Amino acid sequence: EKGGYDHFMLKEIYEQPKAILDTYRGRMLADEGIIRMAGIDDNMNKFLNAERIIIVACGTSWHGGLVGEYLIEEFARIPVEVEYASEFRYRNPIVTSKDIVIAISQSGETADTLAAIKLAKSKGAFVFGICNVVGSSIARETHAGAYTHAGPEIGVASTKAFTTQITVLTLIALKLASKKGELSKPELRSLLQKMQLIPGKIEALLKIDDKVKEIAAVYKDAPNCLYLGRGFNFPVALEGALKLKEISYIHAEGYPAAEMKHGPIALIDENMPIVVIATNKGHYEKVVSNIQEIKSRSGKIIAIVTEGDTQVKEIADHVIEIPETEEALTPLLTTIPLQLLSYHIAVMLGKNVDQPRNLAKSVTVE
Ligand code: F6R
Numbered sequence: 001e002k003g004g005y006d007h008f009m010l011k012e013i014y015e016q017p018k019a020i021l022d023t024y025r026g027r028m029l030a031d032e033g034i035i036r037m038a039g040i041d042d043n044m045n046k047f048l049n050a051e052r053i054i055i056v057a058c059g060t061s062w063h064g065g066l067v068g069e070y071l072i073e074e075f076a077r078i079p080v081e082v083e084y085a086s087e088f089r090y091r092n093p094i095v096t097s098k099d100i101v102i103a104i105s106q107s108g109e110t111a112d113t114l115a116a117i118k119l120a121k122s123k124g125a126f127v128f129g130i131c132n133v134v135g136s137s138i139a140r141e142t143h144a145g146a147y148t149h150a151g152p153e154i155g156v157a158s159t160k161a162f163t164t165q166i167t168v169l170t171l172i173a174l175k176l177a178s179k180k181g182e183l184s185k186p187e188l189r190s191l192l193q194k195m196q197l198i199p200g201k202i203e204a205l206l207k208i209d210d211k212v213k214e215i216a217a218v219y220k221d222a223p224n225c226l227y228l229g230r231g232f233n234f235p236v237a238l239e240g241a242l243k244l245k246e247i248s249y250i251h252a253e254g255y256p257a258a259e260m261k262h263g264p265i266a267l268i269d270e271n272m273p274i275v276v277i278a279t280n281k282g283h284y285e286k287v288v289s290n291i292q293e294i295k296s297r298s299g300k301i302i303a304i305v306t307e308g309d310t311q312v313k314e315i316a317d318h319v320i321e322i323p324e325t326e327e328a329l330t331p332l333l334t335t336i337p338l339q340l341l342s343y344h345i346a347v348m349l350g351k352n353v354d355q356p357r358n359l360a361k362s363v364t365v366e
Pocket of ligand 1: 058059060061062104105106107108109110113156157158159242246361362363
């Protein structure tokens with residue numbers, strides 16, 4: 001059932017081109033500039049009149065939610081807040097019938113997320129679910145929703161669930177943006193056409209697996225690792241760190257790159273590997289100066305850059321190239337090498353990749 005792969009996690013990483021395609025198939029007509037999502041279309045007025053969108057989730061799905069915040073605010077210009085479901089449910093949050101709550105969950109069974117939904121409903125909010133497991137508790141408890149269609153995710157470490165959540169959130173952001181007149185038809189068409197190229201670009205990106213494996217071999221014994229990114233790729237840095245810590249048990253932290261100088265920079269020495277996402281349009285010059293700061297403190301730099309990059313290549317110890325795309329779509333690409341890096345490190349360390357210690361696939365207790 002692992003389809004010839006050594007682990008479910010690797011299989012699921014490689015399934016991402018198809019999973020993303022399955023997620024947008026039937027929902028977007030790129031050349032016509034049309035997005036159809038029943039859960040959104042049927043509730044369009046609620047979305048257009050919403051004063052605020054609150055995204056609730058846990059773990060990797062919370063990281064997906066953060067990417068959603070950047071997407072929805074950038075394109076649809078609706079204020080978004082992203083909350084850990086566990087904090088939201090217990091802090092007496094201000095929620096009204098003018099809010100829309102989007103709950104994101106792969107399993108659809110996460111106890112804290114489910115409780116956050118019930119709380120939001122009791123306060124009159126409209127609750128929209130983004131789930132992978134069809135018919136799950138969260139899918140049933142929400143007023144409307146959109147499935148990710150990633151197929152079963154068996155590996156405890158979430159991979160294709162994350163990228164398909166981002167796919168759904170991208171469609172929602174673009175749909176709302178075009179309805180609100182924030183995006184013209186040609187702009188929408190162009191973005192959707194770029195979206196359509198993503199599965200093929202991930203396919204190409206997966207070919208760098210051997211290179212990622214070489215990098216993994218160099219850093220597998222590091223006790224710590226930092227992940228840095230800005231903008232759309234800040235949540236990807238958080239997700240990269242979570243992937244590494246949960247399956248390899250190496251302590252890792254993700255930070256917005258500019259926050260480094262407010263503390264984490266003290267950790268940097270020649271033994272510290274730092275993964276930096278430096279795509280060409282995403283505050284590139286600022287990230288380059290962050291990389292220079294790391295270099296001058298002898299940190300080891302593993303940079304994720306856009307194809308054809310020259311500046312970062314001169315400074316970084318290792319460079320992984322991703323294909324060119326719209327900046328807002330780069331999380332779908334930059335995530336892939338980070339998943340592979342943690343996978344290979346965990347395998348090299350002899351860890352149980354698919355079932356890391358102390359973790360469960362669905363967290364049904366708070
Ligand atoms: C990380 C991971 C967990 C889950 C979290 C939420 O790889 O798997 O952090 O993302 O437990 O689970 P769902 O999405 O099922 O609500």
